[in-house]
Amino acid sequence: MRVEIAVQDTAGAAIAYDAGAVRSELCVALPLGGLTPSIGVIRQIRSTVPGLSLHVLIRPRPGGFVYSPAELELMANDISAAADEGVAGIVVGVLTGTGGVDGGAVETLRQAAPQLEYTFHRAIDHTPSPLAALDAIAAAGFTRVLTSGGAPTAGQGVATLQSMVATGSGLTILAGGGVTIDDLPALAAAGISEVHLSAKSIHRPSGSGVPLGASDTEGTSYQVTDPVQVAAVIDQANRLG
Template structure:
């Protein structure tokens, strides 16, 4: 069974390679489901490590319906990953009704060649997953990362098995989401060939923080945090 570690930092990537993982999905900010890591982090890992690197291409937190500007950022990130020698990218785009944006997803798939392309857990938001599987096969996606449309992959294992059976040899179904030491064998015994997990442990770096830098209001996936033009204008006018 191939092991993909969701690595959110340089140290996570080092640990994944040293511990026998087959590849990493490199991202930042696990708290919001992951976003595209920095150029410097990708480059450093490619320089120092031998483990295959698949980079998450997600320009922001929130939903998976992107503006034209977001889409251009995603394409530029894919080009950078290709130049740095990454083995794959992990991405996906939905329409506002959570159907797959096939036109733009296909453009990303083709831009990524010869890198591998994984359609990420945006798949867990689609209305008709079996139909969406067929659509992704048509645009050239070779792998889908999904929890079976549940908060944890074990709860979604029945849908995952249906997807695996329907996908056959054309698309790899890779379970991911809440996979841990107590559940991993469930997926191997069910016939899955690849598995995705982070194996994250939390380590205290500060005994006391007087001013928090976190804000719960940014963790709502139905909301986008955007600098407001009216607020900026009013505040600029106050001090200019």
């Protein structure tokens, strides 16, 4: 079983690479579900950890996956800029107003850098049926789909994940969403070959600060990639084959 680690900075990317992660998804603002990172951090990771297969999340804002023409233009520009930095792949997803996969939009975005590998992210879990959405994603030329099987967590969505694997869509079903080390045996038994998790902990420096937003309750704490969690998950995944 292969492990993808979601990271938010260069230190996290180095931890993932050193532990043997198959790739990293780079984003910022994980508490918001992840947003597009800056070109600066992409460039720094490519320079510091050149051997890491780096896939960049393209999501311009939180709150749904239906985008305006201006937002889609921004996303295409971000994809092109990330490609210029030598990333291996892009993680993106767009839905229609009725909740289906917007095949035309994602195909247009993919053409911004068609040489890269594309993952459709957990927008699929906002569709009426993640299982039914696979055909449109495959038709748009994507390689894999990150999904919890439409459940709050991948552990709760094992049955749907197993059905998604069984469709023979040609897509790699990347199980993600609240994945823990304890979920790995059940996911492996369901035929899942790749899992995605952030393996994070909270860094709390001494002192206090003024909260800067609704999700910033302490003013000084922030999330970091936990090397102990990453190592343990990858070790368990390797044991599962």
